[in-house]
Amino acid sequence: MKKITLISILLFSVAVFAQKHTRNRATIPKITLTGKIIESNTKQPLEYATLVLTHTPSKRISGGITDTKGNFSIEIPKGEYLIKVEFIGFKTKNLSNKRLTKNTNLGIITLSEDAEKLNEVEIIAEKSTVEIRLDKKIYNVGKDMTLKGGTASDVLDNVPSVNVDAQGAVSLRGNENVRILIDGKPSALVGLTGTDALRNLPADAIEKIEVITSPSARYDAEGTAGILNIILRKGKITGFNGSLNITAGHPDLVRISPNLNYRTKKFNLFSNLGYSYQKGPGNSQTTFSYLKNGVLDSTQIEDRTFDRKNNNFNASIGLEYYINKKSSVTGNFVYRKSKADDVATNLTDRFLFNDSSQPLLNEIRIENEQENGTDKQYSINYTNNLNDKGQKLTIDLQYGDSQETENSPVTVNSVLSELNSQITSSKEKLLQIDYVLPIGENSQFEIGHKASYQDLSSDFNVNILNSANDFDPSNAITFKQNVFAFYSQYGSKINQFSYLLGLRSEITDIDLNVLTTNQESTKKYTKWFPTVNIGYELNDNENLSLGYSKRLKRPRHWFLNPFETRSSATSVFRGNPDLNPTFTNSFDLGYNTKIRKFNLGASVYYQHSTDIVQPISVIEERNGNNIFVRQPVNLNDENRYGFEFTSNYNPTKKVRLSASFNYYQFNIDAFSHTYTSQNGSKIVTNLAEVNENSWFARFNSRITLPAKIAWQTRLMYRGPKNNAQSDQEGMFMANLSFSKDILKEKASLVLNVSDLFNSRKRESTTYYGGRENPSTIADGTFQWRERQISLSFTYRFNQKKKRGKPAYQNNGGGSEFSG
Structure with missing residues (x-):
């Protein structure tokens, strides 16, 4: 009740403040x-x-x-x-x-x-800018030196409201159920592996990031936290221009990213290319404490080291042809080729309490995963500006084909015990039609349709040669997901007041077929998703915004596959074919202002979710050994609310400062989960009600030193975070860079240190059997990658810096009704 009262006071204060400004303006x-x-x-x-x-x-x-x-x-x-x-x-x-x-x-x-x-020259933005729209915030990547030679994951991790954890998982306002698009659509550049692909998309290919916490009806309803839309660079100025970035670093890193563009009055040819070779050492340690009647009985320690080698090539090549002054056709081809050689070494020791001389289990498990992936995507866009008043028709067609093969020989105590192989194939088709009709001077109506088809197959085979493996995880599945959507929305602006109202309908048809056991699971449902976005301009430098949207999160295919995958002698993951989608109602109230050299943004948000999905861990006894099984399940309802602040302050031309802070609290109802083991026995886990909070903060500074050397620092801290079954400690990270323009500003040198103090580690504690009376407690530390030092050289031809673009665009009350 106190928290509800606090939010009510905040909303009332903002309303009174708005009325005060309105009276002042009227005079x-x-x-x-x-x-x-x-x-x-x-x-x-x-x-x-x-x-x-x-x-x-x-x-x-x-x-x-x-x-x-x-x-x-x-x-x-x-x-x-x-x-x-x-x-x-x-x-x-x-x-x-x-x-x-x-x-x-x-x-x-x-x-x-x-x-x-x-x-x-072509004009290139010198500094990162922020644009505030009615339904989104746009962060232009600009000249952020800590991102030179980096990847899409690094760019996202530098955006306010967004976090990328130690394993590469992306979250928005602390919620990982976020939809990631490229140029407004699902893309092969994200690939089957998602987060891995983002680590290999060059940062230099990205122009801006759209953060959409209250998406309009034009966007897919997928993603309960919202949408992150990555916009790639395209040449906009007549003639031939481009840039070349070469990065080398330690641990071993080589990245080459050329961006080439050629434009005439009849066509625009654009390309973003990238090749990278990278070693990614990582490590983890987990200590399992087995309890009997609340007293420590035995201990198991798992030490893991990761030695990852990755070769990746990305290409996005497009041609835009101007049919006439009002219409154009754009074709785009995306190609991604990845090759990985990852070695995971897992040392497991288990011994009785106070007696480590006689281990109950001693095992060295080495898994060498060799992965090859190919992603292709073909797309075509037709745009017709039917008149000069904004009437517009767009048609998009897209076809994607992804293939991935994995071969993983496993040795246990120097003896080859398993030969694992997996072949995954995914084909995706998309059709989208959007029509915009202006009505009068400040209103417009929009209607559209989208059909998307995914057809995925996976064949996982395990050849057990010499192992005490207690199960055969070999399986083959097919997964089909078709979504048909229709939407309409209407927006208008009346003086300082603007609004955008929309309604979207999505028909979902999902079919999962486990060929190994002839087990089929289907889900069909039709849902409606209303959206409301309202803006009010207090004056030229201040605005208020209010957004509401209904969203959903559909389970991915690997969460549905009932067969198990093993990561160590005692740890497995099993999917759940009975998972239901999560539905979320989101509310967002925002305020933005600009006072001389200071920009401030603030927002209060609330989300109510049903059937949230979280992995639950249980202990199952097999052949006298305790096996830790993680399985995703639908929990009860979750209520999440919080507030965030963002600020920019540029006291002089040589000093630029920015900071952001996000605090959120969530409540999950009590839940009881029953797990059926392989022998048919029931394992019950009772989860108490969860009332937890967390926060994260960022600080960025860019200072110009003598000799025009730019010194940039980025600090990030993520506070402790708990969920239904585990606690996660806070994490601090610092990035540092120095840059210098050379060759008459045609080129730049950048020295970059990522994770300066080598502190980007996830530390967590998991309670098996529930927090109140756990049977086992697991304390773990995980580090996906270690500190990296890199040197980047960027050369620009027919380009120079753009100094005239404002650093902060406050268009919250403008007529941005296109979504």
Whole structure:
């Protein structure tokens, strides 16, 4: 009740604050100047075009910028103005002696390319920027030196609200049920392995990250925490340009990332390429304490070391052809080839309490996993801007084909005991149609359809040669998931108030067939997902936003497969074909402001989820040995709420500071789970109600030293986190980099140290049988990768830095109704 009262007070305070600002604004006689800026040749809107308004009598200067559709809306006092319209690479247009006494629409303003400027350079953003939209926040990657030579995982881990843990799992506001898209769609660049693929997508290929905590109806309902949309770079300026990044580091790291673009008036050819070779040493240690009547009986220690070697090649090549001034066709081919040679060595010792001289179990298990993966994706997009008012039709077709083979010989105490092999194949097809119809000056209606088809097969074979293995995990499955979606949404802006209302329907058809046992599981359901996004502009630098959305999380195929996979002599994972999807209702209230050199964002959020999925660990006795089995199950309801703050402060041109803080609390109802062992016996785990909290914070600084050397520091701390059956300790990490531009700013050198103190480790405690009366307690430490030092060289041709783009775009009340 105290927490509900606290949130109510916060909401009431914000409402009173909004009313105060509204009264203050009403006393200022202002008008609104609107219009749209487009390119004269292609008729495409120009985003970030600048309007500079000089009040003729007082010489006072004001202005604004255009949004993604080229639209602008600027509040100014009545009077006579000189208006200057600018966009880098285009000729400036002057509108002189404009007397403005009432709300005025300047209509469509066209800008023509400046041939001399276009032949010089492509403009590259120098610094990271933040754009606030009605339904999302956009973080432009910019010139973040700690990311040079890094990967998509590093980029995501640098975004406020996002965390990447020691194993590479991505979470949004502490919730791992997040949907990751590339250019707005599922992508082969993510591949079958998901987090592994993100570790190999070069950071230099990424232009920006969209954080969508309250997605509109246009987006898939998948992902209860929200959506992270990775936008790749594409050349936008006429001519040939690009960049080349070469990175070398220790432990062994070589990464080469060329980005090449060529654009004319009729077509745009763009590419993002990347090759990497990397060694990834890691380690873990787990101590199992077996209890009898609450007293320690015996102890088991598992020491694991990981020696990973990965070769990866990524390519994304696209061609956009401009059919005429209003329509275009874009074809894109994505190819990813990965090869991994991973050796996991597991040393297991078990002995009685106070007697380590006679071990009950002593085993050295070495698994050499050799993996080859190939991902291909073909996509085509047709876009038709039916008129200059925003009426638009887009059609997307996509086909993906992923193949992965694994061979894993296993030796136990120097004797070859198993030969494991797995072949996984996945084919995905997608059709999406979206239509946007403007209504009047500030409203629009949108309707669309999406059909996605996934057909996956997996054949896992274990050849047991010399082992006391208590089961044969060989299995073959097929998994089909088809989702058909229809949506519509309507958005409008009335003065300072804007809203976007939507409704999405998704028909899900899932079929899992375990061929080994002829066991089939099907689930079919139709669900409705309403969305509401509301914005209110307090003034030019402040806005409020309120969002609601209903989401779901469907279980992945490896969570459904009932057969087991073994990671050590005593640890296995088993899927659960009876899993149901998780449904979540999310609410988000946000406030953003800009005060001179200081930017602040704050939000309060609440999520209510049903049938949440978490792995439960049980101990099963097999052939006299205790086997630790992890299985995902549907728990009861979860209530999660919290608040977050983000800030940017640039006191001087040489110092840039940013920080973010997120605190959340969650409650999970008490739950009782019954596990059926191999011999048919029942193992009951009673989980008490969980009331826990956690938090994480980030701090970034960029300071320009003498000789124009940039020094950047990034600090991150994630607080302790507990769930139904385990506790996780806090974790601290620091990254450090120094950079220097050379060759007349055509190139850069960057020295980067990732995990400076080698402290990125996960420490956890798991209670088997429940917290109140556990039968076994497991204390573990896990480190996915160790500290890394790298040196990067980047060369840019026909490019230079862009210094004019604002560092913070507050468009929360604008007309961003396209989702």
